[in-house]
Each structure stands twice: as structure tokens, then as C-alpha cells.
Amino acid sequence: MDKRCKDLAEAVDPIKDGARIMIGGFGSSGIPFGLIDALLENGARGLTIIANNAGAGETGIAKLLKEERVAKVICSYPRTPGSIWFEKRYEADEIELEIVPQGTLAERIRAAGAGIGGFLTPTGYGTLLAEGKETRVIDGRGFVMEQPLPADFALLRAEQGDPWGNLRYHGTARNFNPIMATGARHSIAEVRHLSPAPLEPEHVVTPGIFIKSVVEYKVRP
Amino acid sequence: MNHLSDNALAARVARDIPDGSYVNLGIGKPTHVSAHVPEGREVIYHSENGILGVGPTPPDGQEDPEMIDASKRFITAAPGASFFEHSDSFMMMRGGHLDIAVLGAYQVAENGDLANWATLDQKFPPAVGGAMDLVVGVPTIFVMMRHTNRDGSPKLLRKCTYPLTGLGVVNRVYTDLAVLDVTKDGFQLVELTEGNTVADVQSATEATIHT
Numbered sequence: 001m002d003k004r005c006k007d008l009a010e011a012v013d014p015i016k017d018g019a020r021i022m023i024g025g026f027g028s029s030g031i032p033f034g035l036i037d038a039l040l041e042n043g044a045r046g047l048t049i050i051a052n053n054a055g056a057g058e059t060g061i062a063k064l065l066k067e068e069r070v071a072k073v074i075c076s077y078p079r080t081p082g083s084i085w086f087e088k089r090y091e092a093d094e095i096e097l098e099i100v101p102q103g104t105l106a107e108r109i110r111a112a113g114a115g116i117g118g119f120l121t122p123t124g125y126g127t128l129l130a131e132g133k134e135t136r137v138i139d140g141r142g143f144v145m146e147q148p149l150p151a152d153f154a155l156l157r158a159e160q161g162d163p164w165g166n167l168r169y170h171g172t173a174r175n176f177n178p179i180m181a182t183g184a185r186h187s188i189a190e191v192r193h194l195s196p197a198p199l200e201p202e203h204v205v206t207p208g209i210f211i212k213s214v215v216e217y218k219v220r221p
Numbered sequence: 222m223n224h225l226s227d228n229a230l231a232a233r234v235a236r237d238i239p240d241g242s243y244v245n246l247g248i249g250k251p252t253h254v255s256a257h258v259p260e261g262r263e264v265i266y267h268s269e270n271g272i273l274g275v276g277p278t279p280p281d282g283q284e285d286p287e288m289i290d291a292s293k294r295f296i297t298a299a300p301g302a303s304f305f306e307h308s309d310s311f312m313m314m315r316g317g318h319l320d321i322a323v324l325g326a327y328q329v330a331e332n333g334d335l336a337n338w339a340t341l342d343q344k345f346p347p348a349v350g351g352a353m354d355l356v357v358g359v360p361t362i363f364v365m366m367r368h369t370n371r372d373g374s375p376k377l378l379r380k381c382t383y384p385l386t387g388l389g390v391v392n393r394v395y396t397d398l399a400v401l402d403v404t405k406d407g408f409q410l411v412e413l414t415e416g417n418t419v420a421d422v423q424s425a426t427e428a429t430i431h432t
Contacts, residue, residue: 026270026307027293029286052307079348080293090346099347102269103311103354110308122357123315126388128339129349142388171304172270172296173287178306205306220286 003165003208004194005215008038011188015044015153018071022109022154022180023051023061027080030173031060032157032190034217039155040067048072050109050151052102052176056082065089074149076102100149101129106179108149113182113210118147154184158206161191165211166204174205181210190217222425223416224397232257234323234365234395238264245269245314245355247324248292251365254323265301267319269351271310274302291351314351315358322359324352326366326391328381331407331428333391335364336383347384356387368396368425375427377401377408398422399430406431 005011012035015021021039025031040063047070054073055062064070065085073095078086089095100108101123111119124130125142134145156177159170167189169177181187187210194216225233227250235257238244245267246252255275258264266275268290275290276299284295298304313319328336335356339347356362369375377394393411394401399422400411410432413422423430 027289029270029289077348077350078346087346091344097346099349101349101353102307102351103315103358106307106311121315123353125357126385127353128384129353169304171285171287171298172268172272172289174304174306175270176307179308 002163003211003214004163005213008034008190008215008217009041011035011213011215012038012042014186015039015042017044018046019044019153020048020050020151022151022176022184023049024154024156024175024177024180025060026052026172026175028056029171030157030169030175030177032155033060034219035155035188035190036060036064040064040069045069046071048074050074050149052076052105053080054078054083054086056080062086065095068094070095072096072098074098074100074105076100076105099129104146105149106176108146109176109179109183111148112150113179116148118145120144121146149183151184152186154180154187156181156187156189158189158191160193160195160199161189161214162195162197162199162208163214164198165189165208165214166199167191167206167211168199168203169205178206181206186212188212189214191215192218192220222398222421223414225414227253230365230395230397233400234363235259237363238262238321240264242320243267243273243318245319245322245359247322247352249325251323251325252290252292252294254365265299267313268296269310269314271305271307272296272298272302273305273313274299276302311351311354314354317358317360319359321361321363322355323363323365324355326364326376327383328376328378329364329391329394330378330381331403333389333403334381335362335386335391336381337386339384341383352386356390362391364391364394366394366396368398368422375425377426377428379428398425401430404431
């Protein structure tokens with residue numbers, strides 16, 4: 001089996017207008033900047049982006065917002081230092097925003113990947129973010145029913161990958177990447193080192209079954 | 222009225238963190254608590270973006286862009302640290318595995334309700350992050366904040382006016398003026414910043430302070 005793509009453009013070629021795309025990363029770490037740049041080149045518009053943040057500065061998700069490719073953002077923490085393009089689009093009412101508590105975002109993605117049809121979480125019970133959702137009280141404790149959050153594509157960043165799509169990560173760049181790999185139908189990994197030899201099975205964090213394609217991108221942010 | 226400095230407030234909170242605790246420090250002021258933990262105590266810091274065992278800031282020039290905490294500051298890994306993905310990280314938070322979380326707040330109500338993620342200003346997009354998960358899952362929630370807003374209006378209220386983060390979740394509040402426990406009767410005074418009187422602190426507080 002060989003899931004290697006020859007370049008970033010080939011890796012993002014299947015992404016079309018209106019796609020729902022998960023993008024790994026937290027802050028500036030673990031973001032697949034190479035794949036995002038390739039997605040800009042690819043030209044797809046009207047995208048729904050599922051990520052923790054909504055980009056900062058002029059790179060990554062911020063660039064997609066700047067270039068008016070994004071219709072909707074589903075995230076936990078859009079407002080960060082430098083998130084000017086998100087704020088601009090939000091204030092002008094040019095994008096839709098769905099705020100999800102971070103742990104619920106992670107668990108909804110995990111549920112999509114695990115074939116779980118929703119779950120009860122105490123997070124957000126009694127708050128604005130539970131409005132309109134089914135709730136239940138179990139042993140005196142309130143829970144909110146949350147639904148799985150699947151996507152068409154996931155763009156991921158890892159430290160090392162092999163032709164089978166196995167991945168391992170570095171430091172806190174792991175974050176959402178392993179669960180997003182499972183939650184999307186077509187997951188694409190940008191890796192800093194793509195080795196022709198298989199990774200040591202004991203070191204694999206994301207098993208290759210979750211990955212459709214893998215491409216090398218040596219640049220480190 | 223006497224006000225504790227931010228540093229002194231961080232040191233005061235740190236005194237109440239026992240040896241061997243697993244602790245999550247919220248973004249902003251709470252991140253300074255780790256610098257003040259008394260000598261001889263081992264406290265393991267969790268950061269929601271996937272590390273248990275946050276170590277000190279790296280020396281200049283040795284920053285690793287893929288080693289950051291929830292405040293996006295550069296960090297190192299302490300001895301015994303581990304890395305993990307987001308659902309594991311929030312399993313630790315929501316599942317009751319951490320001992321203490323220290324959070325900032327816009328408002329705290331006398332029944333322990335916490336508001337720290339959104340204001341009533343519609344211009345600003347809200348940003349919840351991991352706050353709602355922490356408050357439902359971590360058994361002890363410390364709030365660390367200024368006692369009043371910049372304009373002098375109170376932050377310790379009978380009822381929060383901002384959107385809530387969690388219901389009845391706060392255990393103790395540390396401010397520049399006093400330390401207060403949230404009890405079934407409301408705010409109970411633990412201690413006053415040196416030189417302050419109960420009347421001083423009550424005048425800066427909407428809710429009743431029990432002594």
C-alpha cells in the first residue's frame with residue numbers, strides 16, 4: 001500500500017466547493033500550513049471549517065478567511081490575539097459561527113469517527129450553548145445531548161509518516177490531529193518527514209487506516 | 222483599601238495548592254500561579270492542548286514552535302511529562318481526573334455560578350475554549366480575579382448578568398481585596414488582604430459577605 005502524494009496540490013485536489021473540512025492545530029502548533037496554502041491555490045469556496053481556532057495573522061485559516069473561501073466556522077475559540085480576519089468577516093456578517101465548548105468539539109469529532117450516535121455531556125448544561133438541545137437530568141446532574149460532527153475532509157499535520165499512512169507527532173502539535181483523522185471521510189496528512197520505511201508499530205499514534213493520503217512538507221512554522 | 226498585586230495574588234493562590242496535585246491553570250492571570258508554588262511541592266500542570274507536566278519557559282533561542290500551552294506561550298516539558306490528543310486531554314478534565322483548576326472570571330455569583338466566556342457586547346464574537354469542560358469536571362474550582370471592574374462596579378454578585386460558563390461550580394474566589402469561599406449560604410469570608418476591613422470589602426461587593 002502506498003498513500004504518498006507527489007505534492008500538496010495533488011493531495012488537496014479532491015476538495016470541491018462547499019466541502020466541510022476539519023483542520024488540525026491549536027494556536028499556531030500542529031496546523032497543516034502547507035495543505036492550507038494548497039487549498040487556497042485549489043480555489044474551493046463556500047467551505048465549512050471545523051477547527052479549534054479561527055486563524056491569526058495572515059496565515060493558515062486566517063488566509064482562507066481573508067480570501068473569502070469560508071462560509072462557516074465551527075470552533076471553540078475564534079477570538080485570539082491577531083484573529084483580525086475572523087473578526088472582520090464576523091462583524092460584517094459574512095460568515096456563520098458555531099461556538100462549541102472545546103471538549104465537546106473534540107468528543108463530537110471522536111463520536112463521528114467512532115460511529116457513536118450522539119452522547120450526553122455535563123459540559124454547557126444550563127448555559128447559552130445548550131439552548132435548543134435535548135437535556136436530561138441523571139442522579140441530579142444535568143446533561144446535554146450532543147451530536148457527532150463528521151466532515152468530508154481533514155487536513156492534518158504530523159511529525160513523521162510512512163507510505164501506509166501511519167503517523168506520529170511532536171510535542172503539543174498533536175492536539176486535534178489524531179481525532180480529526182478519524183472524524184473525516186478523507187483525511188490528508190502533511191508530515192515533516194515522510195519515510196519510505198514503515199514507522200515502528202509501537203510508536204504509531206494514528207494508525208494508517210484513518211489516513212487517505214500523506215504528503216511531505218518540510219517547512220516548520 | 223489595600224490591593225494585593227497580581228504577583229502577591231498568584232502567590233496566595235499557590236499556597237493553597239497541595240503537594241502532588243494535578244492542576245489546570247486558565248489563561249491570563251492564573252498562568253502566573255505556577256511560578257509561586259512553595260519550594261518542595263511537586264505540582265503537575267495540565268494544559269488542554271495536550272500536555273501533562275508543563276515545565277518552565279525555555280531560554281531565549283530554544284523555543285520550540287510545537288511546544289506551547291493553552292495561552293500559546295512557549296513551554297518545556299517537566300520531568301515525567303506526557304503528550305496526548307484532545308479527547309484524552311478533555312477526558313482528564315471532564316472525567317474528574319484533575320484536582321484543581323484556577324480560572325479568571327468576569328463575574329461570580331453567591332451560589333457559585335461563573336461567567337467567564339462571553340459579555341453582553343454583541344460586537345465581540347464569544348470564545349469559550351475549554352472553560353465549560355473544566356468547571357463541570359474538575360472537583361475544585363478556584364477563581365482568581367480583580368474584586369471589581371475597572372469602573373468600580375462589582376464582580377461578586379447575587380446573580381450573574383453575563384452568560385454563564387457553569388452553574389454552582391466555584392469553590393473559592395481569590396481577589397486583590399479578600400479570599401472568599403462559596404458556601405450554601407453564599408460568600409463566606411476566609412481572609413482579608415492586610416489592612417482591609419469587612420466593611421471595605423462589602424462596599425465593593427454586591428452579594429452579602431458572611432463572616
